[in-house]
Amino acid sequence: MVLEHLSDQALIRRQKLGELQQKDVEPYGQKYPVTHKTSEVILHFRELEEEGTAASVYGRIISKRGHGKASFAHIEDGSGRLQIYLREEQVGSDQYNLYQLLDIGDIIGVTGTVFKTRKGEITVNVSSFRLLTKSLRPLPEKWHGLKDVELRYRHRHLDLMVNPEVREVFITRSRIIHMIREFLVQRGYLEVETPVMHTVAGGASARPFITHHNALGIDLYLRIATELHLKRLIVGGIEKVFELGRIFRNEGLSTSHNPEFTSVEIYEVNADYEDMMDLTEEMITSITREIHGTLKLNYQGRELDLTPPWPRRELSEVIREITGVEFSAVQGDDAARKLAAEHGLEVDKDSTKGEIMYTFFEKYCEDKLWNPLFVKDYPVEVSPLAQRCRENPQLTYRFETFIAGKEIANAFTELTDSLDQRERFVQQAEKRDSGDEEAHMMDEDFLVVMEYGMAPTGGLGIGVDRLVMVLTDRPSIRDVILFPTLRPREQQAGRP
RNA sequence: GCGCCUAUAACUCAACGGUAGAGUAGCGGGCUUUUAACCCGCAGGUUGUAGGUUCAAAUCCUACUGGGCGCACCA
Numbered sequence: 399m400v401l402e403h404l405s406d407q408a409l410i411r412r413q414k415l416g417e418l419q420q421k422d423v424e425p426y427g428q429k430y431p432v433t434h435k436t437s438e439v440i441l442h443f444r445e446l447e448e449e450g451t452a453a454s455v456y457g458r459i460i461s462k463r464g465h466g467k468a469s470f471a472h473i474e475d476g477s478g479r480l481q482i483y484l485r486e487e488q489v490g491s492d493q494y495n496l497y498q499l500l501d502i503g504d505i506i507g508v509t510g511t512v513f514k515t516r517k518g519e520i521t522v523n524v525s526s527f528r529l530l531t532k533s534l535r536p537l538p539e540k541w542h543g544l545k546d547v548e549l550r551y552r553h554r555h556l557d558l559m560v561n562p563e564v565r566e567v568f569i570t571r572s573r574i575i576h577m578i579r580e581f582l583v584q585r586g587y588l589e590v591e592t593p594v595m596h597t598v599a600g601g602a603s604a605r606p607f608i609t610h611h612n613a614l615g616i617d618l619y620l621r622i623a624t625e626l627h628l629k630r631l632i633v634g635g636i637e638k639v640f641e642l643g644r645i646f647r648n649e650g651l652s653t654s655h656n657p658e659f660t661s662v663e664i665y666e667v668n669a670d671y672e673d674m675m676d677l678t679e680e681m682i683t684s685i686t687r688e689i690h691g692t693l694k695l696n697y698q699g700r701e702l703d704l705t706p707p708w709p710r711r712e713l714s715e716v717i718r719e720i721t722g723v724e725f726s727a728v729q730g731d732d733a734a735r736k737l738a739a740e741h742g743l744e745v746d747k748d749s750t751k752g753e754i755m756y757t758f759f760e761k762y763c764e765d766k767l768w769n770p771l772f773v774k775d776y777p778v779e780v781s782p783l784a785q786r787c788r789e790n791p792q793l794t795y796r797f798e799t800f801i802a803g804k805e806i807a808n809a810f811t812e813l814t815d816s817l818d819q820r821e822r823f824v825q826q827a828e829k830r831d832s833g834d835e836e837a838h839m840m841d842e843d844f845l846v847v848m849e850y851g852m853a854p855t856g857g858l859g860i861g862v863d864r865l866v867m868v869l870t871d872r873p874s875i876r877d878v879i880l881f882p883t884l885r886p887r888e889q890q891a892g893r894p
Numbered sequence: 895g896c897g898c899c900u901a902u903a904a905c906u907c908a909a910c911g912g913u914a915g916a917g918u919a920g921c922g923g924g925c926u927u928u929u930a931a932c933c934c935g936c937a938g939g940u941u942g943u944a945g946g947u948u949c950a951a952a953u954c955c956u957a958c959u960g961g962g963c964g965c966a967c968c969a
Contacts, residue, residue, distance in 0.1 A: 468926035539905040548961045
């Protein structure tokens with residue numbers, strides 16, 4: 399214990415802790431027998447007051463106002479906050495002196511009858527109280543809250559304590575996740591858990607994290623998607639399946655990217671990507687209705703209308719409308735590269751038309767999409783797990799859903815032709831060999847699984863964090879992840 | 895990885911080349927229905943770190959560290 403590094407206030411609190419112990423007060427006590435939550439006291443005020451029955455509540459002291467021989471304070475529990483009132487005459491001078499040693503941040507249990515003050519605030523007239531937990535560090539300011547975003551992310555417990563809207567966001571996040579699960583289970587999808595540690599990191603274009611297993615003496619990858627294992631289950635006869643969980647991608651951080659994030663992937667036999675569009679639309683609109691009671695939202699000061707049906711437009715069409723470029727008129731990779739150069743896009747020398755088309759979309763179109771839109775029929779080169787379109791084998795039955803400029807979902811009619819799949823993996827492997835660390839890895843085991851025969855299948859992945867951002871009106875993914883990834887920092891003296 | 899912004903008391907913020915300040919929180923005193931309680935007094939700082947310019951640096955310059963935003967990368 400290096401006491402010199404503590405702030406003066408933290409030192410004073412430690413001294414008070416000693417004083418309390420000298421007075422035989424247990425500073426870290428047992429649970430308090432409560433009769434009500436703070437919100438319940440307010441809800442049942444009339445009966446409590448009429449009957450004159452005592453209520454027992456517990457909570458953290460968040461403010462104190464002393465008046466000589468009487469004192470007011472607010473305590474807060476998970477349900478809300480409540481004012482308490484102590485009079486020396488009522489609790490006795492020993493208890494009253496003890497109360498003087500309590501600080502903002504301490505957790506106490508109180509018992510007393512309930513009344514309304516002159517100004518009309520429901521208040522517990524404390525007849526007895528007990529310290530449950532002594533707090534040794536000062537809380538952030540009550541009025542302005544904790545604003546410094548770095549402190550908020552690094553000390554989320556403080557953020558949650560003093561910024562009530564933050565707690566609301568995470569309660570809503572939890573509800574959304576619960577509703578996703580409920581929505582899918584009710585429709586007969588089986589929730590499963592597949593490995594987080596993979597020998598081959600597949601199912602997406604991304605760099606994986608690498609870890610090591612000592613006993614086996616091998617490196618393992620943290621999963622970058624749940625796709626390939628879920629498809630194995632489809633082959634195995636589990637016809638409607640989903641997994642909701644964390645995936646990991648070793649990429650840059652941004653307001654819409656955290657290295658670990660939550661996805662839900664859903665697979666269903668005898669379905670196609672149109673069915674997955676229906677599912678996406680139904681799921682997101684039903685959750686939105688449940689949370690907001692309307693489909694007309696506001697995101698970052700701008701109106702956002704989720705009313706279905708959401709338009710379903712081909713990628714080439716969207717590019718044409720936004721940039722004026724007609725990709726169907728482009729013949730060959732050379733012409734596409736020339737076009738990219740004309741539009742100020744830097745692309746690799748060996749880029750194909752499909753890759754360039756996709757780049758056009760990402761650079762010039764994605765962020766202009768606002769109300770929900772299904773963008774469909776993506777080039778085969780950037781969609782190695784999706785089935786080719788019958789009318790045009792250069793395209794695939796793949797769609798992405800955009801809401802408020804964010805990619806929320808990605809889905810396909812799954813590729814079921816194991817021989818085509820092998821070719822696609824080979825192409826990806828070639829890209830890996832030429833330095834593309836995000837290209838898909840060859841997964842022989844998965845190919846063998848496919849060779850047994852995979853029924854026609856629709857698959858869907860949804861970025862849960864981004865969905866939560868949209869539904870809670872948060873600008874950064876770090877606002878919807880309790881403990882976002884930050885560079886570690888040495889503990890500084892006096893920091894909370 | 896690159897660019898811009900940013901770091902002052904436990905918290906929220908001032909001071910923008912000339913003695914580091916306020917509010918909250920804290921400590922001491924007063925006050926028995928207050929409520930951003932109030933009144934009187936006190937304490938609290940290596941201005942992120944390390945250099946440099948200057949008679950003088952929180953302030954200007956350089957580097958580093960953390961963070962934010964944008965770009966790049968990336969579903």
